[in-house]
Amino acid sequence: MIFENESPRQFHLQNDEISYVLHVLKNGHLGHLYFGTRLNHREDFSHFQQEAERAGTSYVYEGDMNFSLDLARLEYPVYGSTDYREPALQIEQLNGSRISDFKYASHRIYAGKPELEGLPATYVDEEEEARTLEITLHDRVMEADLILTYTIFKNYNAITRSSKVVNHGREDLNLSRVLSASIDMPDSDYEMIQLSGSWSRERHVKSRRIESGVQSIGSTRGTSSSQQNPFYALKRPNTTEDVGDVIGMSLVYSGNFLGQVEVDHYDVARASIGLQPFDFNWKLEPGEAFQSPEAVIVFSNQGMNGMSQIYHNLYHQRLVRGKWRDRERPILINNWEATYFDFDEDKIVSIASQAKELGVELFVLDDGWFGKRDDDTTSLGDWFYDERKLPGGISRLAEKVTEAGLDFGLWFEPEMVSKQSELFEKHPDWAIQVEGRPMSHGRNQYILDFSRKEVVDYIYELMHDVLSNAPVTYVKWDMNRYMTEISSAALPSDRQKELPHRYILGVYDLYERLIRDFPEILFESCASGGARFDPGMLYYAPQTWTSDDTDAVERLKIQYGTSMVYPLSTIGAHVSEVPNHQVKRITSLKTRGEVAFFGTFGYELDVTNMSEAEKEETKNQIDFYKQHRELIQKGDFYRLVNPFEGTGNDTAWMVVSDNRDKALVGHYRVLARPNDGFHRLYVKGLDPDKKYHVRQLASHEDYNESHSGSTHFGDELMFAGLNLGAGYSGTQAGGIKESGDFSSTLWLIEEA
Ligand code: DGJ
Numbered sequence: 001m002i003f004e005n006e007s008p009r010q011f012h013l014q015n016d017e018i019s020y021v022l023h024v025l026k027n028g029h030l031g032h033l034y035f036g037t038r039l040n041h042r043e044d045f046s047h048f049q050q051e052a053e054r055a056g057t058s059y060v061y062e063g064d065m066n067f068s069l070d071l072a073r074l075e076y077p078v079y080g081s082t083d084y085r086e087p088a089l090q091i092e093q094l095n096g097s098r099i100s101d102f103k104y105a106s107h108r109i110y111a112g113k114p115e116l117e118g119l120p121a122t123y124v125d126e127e128e129e130a131r132t133l134e135i136t137l138h139d140r141v142m143e144a145d146l147i148l149t150y151t152i153f154k155n156y157n158a159i160t161r162s163s164k165v166v167n168h169g170r171e172d173l174n175l176s177r178v179l180s181a182s183i184d185m186p187d188s189d190y191e192m193i194q195l196s197g198s199w200s201r202e203r204h205v206k207s208r209r210i211e212s213g214v215q216s217i218g219s220t221r222g223t224s225s226s227q228q229n230p231f232y233a234l235k236r237p238n239t240t241e242d243v244g245d246v247i248g249m250s251l252v253y254s255g256n257f258l259g260q261v262e263v264d265h266y267d268v269a270r271a272s273i274g275l276q277p278f279d280f281n282w283k284l285e286p287g288e289a290f291q292s293p294e295a296v297i298v299f300s301n302q303g304m305n306g307m308s309q310i311y312h313n314l315y316h317q318r319l320v321r322g323k324w325r326d327r328e329r330p331i332l333i334n335n336w337e338a339t340y341f342d343f344d345e346d347k348i349v350s351i352a353s354q355a356k357e358l359g360v361e362l363f364v365l366d367d368g369w370f371g372k373r374d375d376d377t378t379s380l381g382d383w384f385y386d387e388r389k390l391p392g393g394i395s396r397l398a399e400k401v402t403e404a405g406l407d408f409g410l411w412f413e414p415e416m417v418s419k420q421s422e423l424f425e426k427h428p429d430w431a432i433q434v435e436g437r438p439m440s441h442g443r444n445q446y447i448l449d450f451s452r453k454e455v456v457d458y459i460y461e462l463m464h465d466v467l468s469n470a471p472v473t474y475v476k477w478d479m480n481r482y483m484t485e486i487s488s489a490a491l492p493s494d495r496q497k498e499l500p501h502r503y504i505l506g507v508y509d510l511y512e513r514l515i516r517d518f519p520e521i522l523f524e525s526c527a528s529g530g531a532r533f534d535p536g537m538l539y540y541a542p543q544t545w546t547s548d549d550t551d552a553v554e555r556l557k558i559q560y561g562t563s564m565v566y567p568l569s570t571i572g573a574h575v576s577e578v579p580n581h582q583v584k585r586i587t588s589l590k591t592r593g594e595v596a597f598f599g600t601f602g603y604e605l606d607v608t609n610m611s612e613a614e615k616e617e618t619k620n621q622i623d624f625y626k627q628h629r630e631l632i633q634k635g636d637f638y639r640l641v642n643p644f645e646g647t648g649n650d651t652a653w654m655v656v657s658d659n660r661d662k663a664l665v666g667h668y669r670v671l672a673r674p675n676d677g678f679h680r681l682y683v684k685g686l687d688p689d690k691k692y693h694v695r696q697l698a699s700h701e702d703y704n705e706s707h708s709g710s711t712h713f714g715d716e717l718m719f720a721g722l723n724l725g726a727g728y729s730g731t732q733a734g735g736i737k738e739s740g741d742f743s744s745t746l747w748l749i750e751e752a
Pocket of ligand 1: 336366367411478480526527528529530545547548
C-alpha cells in the first residue's frame with residue numbers, strides 16, 4: 001500500500017508489518033521521516049521532522065534561520081547547498097559547478113515493480129505483489145531529472161530503491177557519485193554489522209558501534225570482493241538474533257560498491273549504499289539516462305535472524321529467476337580438488353561412474369579442459385577443448401558422463417585471458433591495461449575488457465558453441481582476479497572512469513544472453529571461491545561457490561556469515577578430502593558432510609581413491625541429503641550458536657519446514673572439552689503446540705539407524721532445549737574411539 005498526502009506532500013509506503021514515510025521539504029527536496037515497524041496512516045507526519053532554529057550553520061532562505069539542509073533528515077541528499085554530509089549524488093557541470101538542486105516535480109504510483117534495464121533486480125510474478133512509487137525531481141539549471149523509484153512488497157518486509165538521472169539539457173554532465181539509496185536515521189544508537197574477510201575466509205561477521213564521522217565498507221577491486229560484501233546492517237545495541245530492531249542494506253550489484261554510515265553533529269545517522277564513488281565518473285550526454293543499481297532495504301523487529309529470513313525469502317523467491325528457482329538443486333561432484341589440471345577422459349569417466357554409484361547426480365568438469373592448460377599460466381580465452389586430454393572433445397565426454405547416469409557440468413572463466421593464448425596473440429588490446437605501463441597480473445592472468453561489445457560478443461560465440469554442441473546442464477562461471485591498471489583502449493579519456501561499471505554491465509549482458517539461449521542450464525557463479533557472492537550474481541546464477549576453503553571448521557564461520565543475507569539454496573557447500581587442501585586439517589567425513597548439508601551439497605574429491613567404508617558413508621550422506629533436500633533448500637534457516645561470539649568453539653544452526661512439521665539441527669564443536677558441563681541447545685521456529693519426534697543422528701554409518709529418539713512438544717524443545725548429550729567426558733564414554741575434536745551432531749525433528 002502507498003498512501004499520498006497532498007498538503008504537506010508526503011508518501012507512506014506500508015505493508016502489514018513495516019512503514020516508510022518520506023516527504024517533500026519546503027525547498028522541494030525530499031526528506032526522510034520514518035522507517036520501521038508499521039504505523040497507522042495519518043493525514044500528516046510532519047511532526048517527525050526536526051525543524052528548529054540552530055546557530056552555526058547555513059540557511060537556504062534569507063531571513064530564515066530555521067531551514068537548513070544541515071538540520072534536515074534527507075532522503076536522497078545532493079551536493080552542495082547547506083548539507084555538509086556526504087551526498088548520494090554529485091554532478092559536475094561544464095562550468096565547474098558541482099551544485100545540484102533537484103526539486104519535486106511529479107510522482108506516480110502503480111502496481112507491480114519495473115525492471116532495471118541491463119541490471120539485476122528483484123521482481124514480482126504478479127502485479128499485486130508490490131506497489132511502486134516513482135518520484136521525479138528536476139534541476140532547472142542543469143535541465144536534468146532525477147527519478148527515485150521505491151517499491152514496497154506485500155509479503156516481504158523490504159523496500160527497494162534506485163535512482164536515475166536523465167539529462168534533458170544541452171551540455172554533458174559528469175556524474176561523480178550516484179548512490180542507490182540514502183536514509184537519515186533520527187539517531188545513531190546502532191551497531192553496524194558487516195561481512196568482511198579475504199580469500200578463503202569470506203564473510204566473517206564483524207560488528208562495531210557507530211560513532212560520529214564516517215564509517216564505511218566498500219570494494220575498489222572490480223568485483224564485490226571477498227574483503228567486503230555489499231551489505232551491512234544497523235541494529236540496536238540490545239537487538240539479538242531474535243528480538244529487536246534492525247535495518248539491512250543490501251546492494252544488487254557485483255562490482256565496486258560503497259556502504260557508508262555517517263553520523264553527524266546532531267547524531268543523525270546517514271545510511272547509504274550504492275556504486276563506489278572512488279575512481280568513478282560517468283559522462284552523461286544530452287538525451288542520455290544513467291540508472292543506478294538497486295538497493296534492497298529490509299526492516300525487522302525480530303532481530304538479526306528476522307532480517308536474514310526476509311532476505312532469504314525475497315532473494316530465493318524474487319531475485320533468483322528461471323527454472324532453477326523452484327527446482328531442487330542437484331548433488332554434484334567436481335573434479336577440481338581431485339585432479340586439478342591433471343586429468344584425461346578416462347579419469348573423468350571413472351570418477352563420474354563411481355560417483356553415480358554413490359548417488360551423485362551431476363558431474364562438473366572444472367578448470368583445465370581447454371587450450372593447453374596444464375597449469376594456470378596459459379589458455380584462458382581459448383575455449384576449445386584440449387585434444388591431448390579429451391580426444392573426443394567435450395561432446396564425447398559429456399555423452400559418456402550422461403551415459404554413466406550423471407548430468408554434465410562445465411567450468412568457464414569467461415572474463416579472463418592468459419598472455420599465452422591465441423586470443424591474447426590476436427587481440428592484446430582486449431585486456432584491460434594502461435598503454436605504456438606494465439600490466440599487473442593475478443594468478444598469471446589478465447582481465448578482458450568487457451566494456452567492449454565486440455569482446456563480449458566473441459566470448460559469447462565461443463561459449464554458445466561449446467554449450468550447443470554438448471549436453472551441458474550446469475555451468476560454473478569463475479572469475480579469479482581483481483582489476484588493476486583500469487583503462488579501456490576503446491573508451492575516450494573522459495570516459496575511462498566508467499570502465500568498472502561498464503565491465504559489470506558487460507558481464508550481466510553475457511549472462512543474460514546465455515540464460516536466454518540455455519534456459520535449462522543451472523549456473524553457479526564463483527570468483528576464487530566467494531569473491532563475488534552478491535545479489536547481482538544471484539539474478540543470473542542461482543547458486544554461488546561459497547569459498548575455496550572447503551575445510552569443515554573454516555566453513556562454519558564462512559557459512560554462518562553468508563547466511564546473514566543469502567539463503568541456503570544459494571550457498572554451494574562441498575565435502576572435500578583430508579588433510580584439507582587449504583588448511584591441512586583432518587576432520588571426519590561425518591563432520592565434513594554435516595557442515596556441507598547446510599547448503600547446495602556436493603563433493604570435491606577423488607571418489608576412486610575412497611575406501612569401501614568411506615564409500616558407504618558417502619552413499620549414506622547422499623541418501624540423507626536427498627531425503628531432506630527440500631527442507632534444506634526451501635526451509636526457514638535459524639542461527640542458534642554464533643561462532644563469532646565467546647570462544648567460537650561451538651556453532652549451531654537449523655532449518656525448519658514451511659509448515660513447521662520438520663526440522664534439521666546441526667551442532668558443531670571445534671575442540672573437545674573434557675568433563676564438560678551439561679549444555680542444552682535451544683532450538684527455534686517450531687510450533688510450540690505440536691508434538692515432535694526427535695532423533696539424534698549419531699551413527700555416521702547409517703543415518704537411518706540412529707537413536708530411537710524421544711517425543712516432545714515444540715515448546716519444550718525451544719524453551720527447555722535439547723540435551724546436547726554427554727559429549728566427550730574424558731573417560732571411555734560411549735565407547736567412542738575417534739577424536740572429539742571437530743565434532744558434529746545432527747538432530748532430525750519430525751511431527752509425531
Ligand atoms: C577457483 C575456484 O574457486 C575453484 O573452485 C576452481 O574452479 C579454480 N578456480 C579453478 O581454477
